Amino acid sequence: MARKIRVLVAKPGLDGHDRGARVIARALRDAGMEVIYTGLHQTPEQIVEAAIQEDVDVVGLSILSGAHMTLIPRVTQLLRENGADDIIVIGGGTIPEDDIRALKEGGWVKELFTPGTPLEAIVEWIQSNVKV
């Protein structure tokens, strides 16, 4: 039997809008994944440490504060430095199209989900992109 996909849902930075993160965490759990939610106000260092300790397949970053161009690359960079670049980084939140392009083309993030994305779409994306 295949093991369950493990996902860390994290809120980096100072912003406290956790509605999206919590709704998605619950949807992933309902879809049969193991979900760890870091809670609020996490530094990239704290997130990476938790991701490695929990041995997750995916880190999902939820950002609404406009700090995505700083925080997302920082998390990916730290994962690489710690030899954990097999962990897939995805993100979501209020992120303008130009920045989405830059983050994806720069290799900082595998996929970004903006407001209005159905929960199923995120579940399916993870299921088809994570090999367990």
Add this chain to the structure above:
Amino acid sequence: MNDQPKGIKEGLEKWRENRCQMKDRDFRFETVSGMEVKDLYTPLDIEDLDYERDLGFPGEYPFTRGVYRNMYRGRLWTMRQFAGFATAKESNKRYKYLLEKGQTGLSVAFDMPTIMGYDSDHPRSLGEVGRVGVAIDSLQDMETLFDGIPLDKVSTSMTINAPAAVIWCMYIATGEKQGVRPEKLTGTIQNDILKEYIAQKSWIFPPEPSMRLITDIFAYASRHVPKWNTISISGYHIREAGSTAVQELAFTLADGFAYVEAGIKAGLNVDDFAPRLSFFFNAHIDFFEEIAKYRAARRIWARRMKEKYGAKDPRSWLLRFHTQTAGCSLTAQQPENNIVRTAYEALAAVLGGTQSLHTNSMDEVLALPTEKAVQIALRTQQILAYETGVANVIDPLAGSYYVEALTNKMEEEAEKYFEEIEKRGGVLACIEQNFFQQEIADAAYRYQRALDSKQRILVGVNEFVNPDEKLEIEILKIDPKIEQEQVARLQKLRRERDNIRVRETLEALRRACEGTENVIPYILDCVRAYATEGEIIQVMREVFGEYKEKPTF
């Protein structure tokens, strides 16, 4: 007269028989909060409504019909667009632009580091400076923010909570610099920490010292800044976090009661501070549910303040409120549709009797608004005020069978929550038990599931979608350079100010925090010495500690 309900009852039964043969659309007929609605409302739905007891006249107890006798015929609501981005200098320009376009009050949005009590050069501020609001590190920034804007002529609302005391002191000190005495200052600090723990999640200190800061502000303001609204008890963020309308109503008023109880417990006379309490509600897309929510809020508040808390001054009974249209109702898809959504929501706020209104800009779901988008949002209010005629008549929907029945229903449902909260040991206990947070998370999840299954239609998102949609509106960009500039300015200030005086005022503040004296005069001294927000908050953090939430979903 007495036979009338009987006649209606018979008529209704007959009507229902015939109507049942007609097929209804395949649609879930309920409010956006999931409250079931009937197909028809008649006098039978408001049989127990007693006009004098439940409605009264505008400006009279229990204020269901509005807090002022003449409402918008006397004065229109304050049009107050929430704004702030980048640096104090940039935001000052935007304020002057808005005032010139006819806005009648300012509303300051701060960036995340300012909201969380960090200076712009703190490691945790990296990437966040000036992003979602203006960066304010010291009195110097505040002076720049209001440069050329006379504080005795404009009323300013500031969305600041955990560090509200510090930012408010900076505002008072800016007034001093302009030669404006504190008793002339008008405006609002949000200062609502309970809703931070419940929904917005921008806290610093644990609940008890946070409540002390709030009662210190109540006490200081009642003596020195009498025209200031010392708190804006906010349902807005509770709703944005995903609550239903009833949860927004009930949790917000419960918070309000908690502040009143804290004030009384701190030894203040309820009538000395209650008239300065104000509220802040969301205007979501379900038109009638929102109107009923505002009307119920006024009635519940008036009754409690009079009957439970023994307030004698009629001004203590009034629930005055600001409204913002629902950010969470807007869509990134077909953003121009947001103009229409915002207009309907603004109409609900006005028909519900709001005192002040912020209409969201169509692009806010994508970034901070551009000048063009914010102008359309402001014009939406002006069209409402000057063209539609809705401001001519006070509480025009009173007596509507549906609106009155829904108002009663909102009150009933809120009362159930009050009982539950009391049973659990009060608001602070409920926060510790994660009660509010869980109720809201459940509602948010239900709502998202309803969208995903198309039980609820969101135009442009799950229906009426434009395939291959390209975004055609302009987006405001914040130059990353502004962070470096802000940091440079802050570090220059630290070099040039009288650092001995800074240390002395901070030490005096530390002693005040450790004791029981009112801390506001001490914070004012720190601010006047150009101590930074981060330095002042750090002293308080060391004395009060930091709050940590148990993460759940």
